[in-house]
Amino acid sequence: MxxxxxxxxxxxxxxxxENPHEYAKSLQGQGHRVAGYMCTHVPEEILYAAGIVPVRxxxxxxxxxxxxxxxxxxxxxxxxxxxxxxxxHNYDFLDLIVxxxxxxxxxxxxxxxxxxAGFEGRSFLLPYPHIIETKPxxxxxxxxxxxxxxxxxxxxxxxxxxxxxxxxxxxxxRTRRLLKQLWEFLRRENPPITGPDVASxxxxxxxxxxxxxxxxxxxxxxxxxxxxxxxxxxxxxMVSGGACDDLGIFDLIETLDYSASLVFIDSCTxxxxxxxxxxxxxxxxxxxxxxxxxxxxxxxxxxxxxxTGEKKRFRFIQQFIEEFKPDGVVFLYQRFCSxxxxxxxxxxxxxxxxxxxSTDLELDTTLPVTQFRTQLEAFLEIIKREVVPLE
Amino acid sequence: xxxxxxSWSEFKNYQTTCYRNYLFAPEGLRVMGSTWSVLxxxxxxxxxxxxxxxxxxxxxxAGTFPEEAREDIVAGETAGLGFHSCSYLxxxxxxxxxxxxxxxxxxxxxxxxxxxxxxxxxLCSQHSKWYQEVSRRLGGIPMYATDMIGGGxxxxxxxxxxxxxxxxxxxxxxxxxxxxxxYSDELFIKAARNEIKCLVLWGNICALNRHAPAPLDxxxxxxxxxxxxVDRTTDESVRLYEGLLKEVKHMVETGESVAPDxxxxxxxxxxxxxxxxxxxxxxxxxVGAEIVASVYTFGTCGNFxxxxxxxxxxxxxxxxxxxxxDLSTRRKAIVELAKIVLGWPTWQGVRSYxxxxxxxxxxIAEYKADGLLLAPSRSCETDFRxxxxxxxxxxxxEIPTIEYxxxxxxxxxxxxPGAQRKTELFVQLxxxxxxxxx
Numbered sequence: 001m002x003x004x005x006x007x008x009x010x011x012x013x014x015x016x017x018e019n020p021h022e023y024a025k026s027l028q029g030q031g032h033r034v035a036g037y038m039c040t041h042v043p044e045e046i047l048y049a050a051g052i053v054p055v056r057x058x059x060x061x062x063x064x065x066x067x068x069x070x071x072x073x074x075x076x077x078x079x080x081x082x083x084x085x086x087x088x089h090n091y092d093f094l095d096l097i098v099x100x101x102x103x104x105x106x107x108x109x110x111x112x113x114x115x116x117a118g119f120e121g122r123s124f125l126l127p128y129p130h131i132i133e134t135k136p137x138x139x140x141x142x143x144x145x146x147x148x149x150x151x152x153x154x155x156x157x158x159x160x161x162x163x164x165x166x167x168x169x170x171x172x173x174r175t176r177r178l179l180k181q182l183w184e185f186l187r188r189e190n191p192p193i194t195g196p197d198v199a200s201x202x203x204x205x206x207x208x209x210x211x212x213x214x215x216x217x218x219x220x221x222x223x224x225x226x227x228x229x230x231x232x233x234x235x236x237x238m239v240s241g242g243a244c245d246d247l248g249i250f251d252l253i254e255t256l257d258y259s260a261s262l263v264f265i266d267s268c269t270x271x272x273x274x275x276x277x278x279x280x281x282x283x284x285x286x287x288x289x290x291x292x293x294x295x296x297x298x299x300x301x302x303x304x305x306x307x308t309g310e311k312k313r314f315r316f317i318q319q320f321i322e323e324f325k326p327d328g329v330v331f332l333y334q335r336f337c338s339x340x341x342x343x344x345x346x347x348x349x350x351x352x353x354x355x356x357x358s359t360d361l362e363l364d365t366t367l368p369v370t371q372f373r374t375q376l377e378a379f380l381e382i383i384k385r386e387v388v389p390l391e
Numbered sequence: 392x393x394x395x396x397x398s399w400s401e402f403k404n405y406q407t408t409c410y411r412n413y414l415f416a417p418e419g420l421r422v423m424g425s426t427w428s429v430l431x432x433x434x435x436x437x438x439x440x441x442x443x444x445x446x447x448x449x450x451x452x453a454g455t456f457p458e459e460a461r462e463d464i465v466a467g468e469t470a471g472l473g474f475h476s477c478s479y480l481x482x483x484x485x486x487x488x489x490x491x492x493x494x495x496x497x498x499x500x501x502x503x504x505x506x507x508x509x510x511x512x513x514l515c516s517q518h519s520k521w522y523q524e525v526s527r528r529l530g531g532i533p534m535y536a537t538d539m540i541g542g543g544x545x546x547x548x549x550x551x552x553x554x555x556x557x558x559x560x561x562x563x564x565x566x567x568x569x570x571x572x573x574y575s576d577e578l579f580i581k582a583a584r585n586e587i588k589c590l591v592l593w594g595n596i597c598a599l600n601r602h603a604p605a606p607l608d609x610x611x612x613x614x615x616x617x618x619x620x621v622d623r624t625t626d627e628s629v630r631l632y633e634g635l636l637k638e639v640k641h642m643v644e645t646g647e648s649v650a651p652d653x654x655x656x657x658x659x660x661x662x663x664x665x666x667x668x669x670x671x672x673x674x675x676x677x678v679g680a681e682i683v684a685s686v687y688t689f690g691t692c693g694n695f696x697x698x699x700x701x702x703x704x705x706x707x708x709x710x711x712x713x714x715x716x717d718l719s720t721r722r723k724a725i726v727e728l729a730k731i732v733l734g735w736p737t738w739q740g741v742r743s744y745x746x747x748x749x750x751x752x753x754x755i756a757e758y759k760a761d762g763l764l765l766a767p768s769r770s771c772e773t774d775f776r777x778x779x780x781x782x783x784x785x786x787x788x789e790i791p792t793i794e795y796x797x798x799x800x801x802x803x804x805x806x807x808p809g810a811q812r813k814t815e816l817f818v819q820l821x822x823x824x825x826x827x828x829x
Contacts, residue, residue: 072780076767103516104772111744130513136557142552301516307565309523309534336475338517345471348525372550
């Protein structure tokens, strides 16, 4: 069968997720400095304004034991795998690594890189609020971003101007709008692109120079807009949870014995990464970035509205349920993760009220994928019984 | 001969009275939350504020009612909390689920007493979620969590001190609004000075363990720090710690100790597992090995000089410094509170590997340790459990070091026979090391 235009572009995105090091090194070959970041709260715009391309540190999906003598086994496998990448020197080519104070597990993966993988002299830990909704959070962020900017100015040996930052903000906002446009295809009953493909593109965007990414995204959207739907979609599934760069799990959802389609992913490796914008043309650029990042779908590790203890993320989830109309929700999180499963306890009754079945998939490198297949198929049986007739 | 701490019963009574007040006070304000928060702001609401702190309550329930604690943990899990999540949290939520509460005087009260407000802190990725869940289960209790973004020498960083202070200031306005009470700065400032004083006094008491023999062992340290944790804002709590300091100073002068056979001195990093597992302490005690210093008992509610010129010092702070502190305005008192709490060694080590390392190095040297015992708690991500792995790598060639997993209250997570065997080997290692050095 002849490949459609969109397939070729998607393949390009997928190849970047499969060969992230090769891609990052090619950026260096073009004369760019490249920084790795471990948490999506790192304001990439400031790095980009400094002429440094941020690439997200992701996992290698290699079963490994060596990190156990550096990190406690009760840290999630995502953090172990990221630490592994440092210890095996897969990312030695990076000019810099950055993280923001976020979950303790990823913080420790960062520490492993700094202490034991040779990154001590080229690392930056960005102090970042743990509760994003407090009134003083924005000014704290602005101050941290200022320190980060100064740190970067020393590296690139030139001032980072407001114009540089404004330009970066606009480029990043462009990426966000395009990604959002792409995800919105999945609201359709018969979308012209699959959820796993959209997930792959979104993951790739976290590894790419955003200008190149934007060009490809524009081409992809143009192409997809002209294409017909992919056919019967079966049960519509939404995923909600933590970082997951294992695209195989999303492919699995669409290759089960029952027909199912992935319509939304609420995670920091998918929509939480980009579903916001930074205000443009503001006089104070760092303030604008702080406002933008505060407006994100909150990470469960940072979500606690002072006064009520409300989890703001739940409002977004309900909005996405309304818009993307899933028949079921899969809670997908790393084993040993603290914040994600705590949210599930409170989310499940909300879904129950909405009449939407849910199931949990706990990710761990030690679990065989077959186990997920069985569980997902059983879940689809429940949906079949309770919600939609399946083929 | 072993010394018996005279003021012990007063300490126990203080803790029990705090809990009974929370359970049975016919009037007043019930407040629940983390005792890692600054507590004095609550006291500006009046003299009738009764606090139920999550960690000390869970720990003491596990100590007093091991069977109840297990039931609570299982109830928490049945209600949806994961096996790997914090066992203090599960025990606490389990009580809410089972709609009953147990306290240190062996009272079990049916019908969980709802708090009026929750005043807590974001300590780790799970900690403020703990109270979000409690609030939700109790029908939506108003809740305020402060982001204590600690780590390293945060108490000396004006940006962080201001950030935390601003949140506390906002929190006081919120407390006024949500309780409808008029706020008294006078009461708040008095409570703030008491809070700071207790923390400094406890630091002074712990520092006396640098003497040989160390006057207190780990079990007594665990037993004696609850008032500092449960409610350290009262005149009574200050009086207790002033009295204890005097008594322990006297023990040092007369060479007395609660565990005088101290052939091997151990520095310990971990939560209070030896309390739940006395078998572990017994192995050590039988061969004259005692834990004389631990960051958990010293640093969860105690202050020391901390990082001075890039190096950690476990030197105590002169209590007279507290009396001279300028707390003349609400803001000044808030800032001093923020600094003192950010200065707790536990905060500093949680998010800063270098602070953890320097404090371990200083503790080993200052307390003349023969061995380093690391017992990360499997369900506590705040317990620097990853830091321990790093510590073991660093210290194993310098000092006999042992590491085994423990858990603060969930006995299912502890490999007791394995830990016992490791401890026996640890003792042999210390012995061989000492003989070689001699």
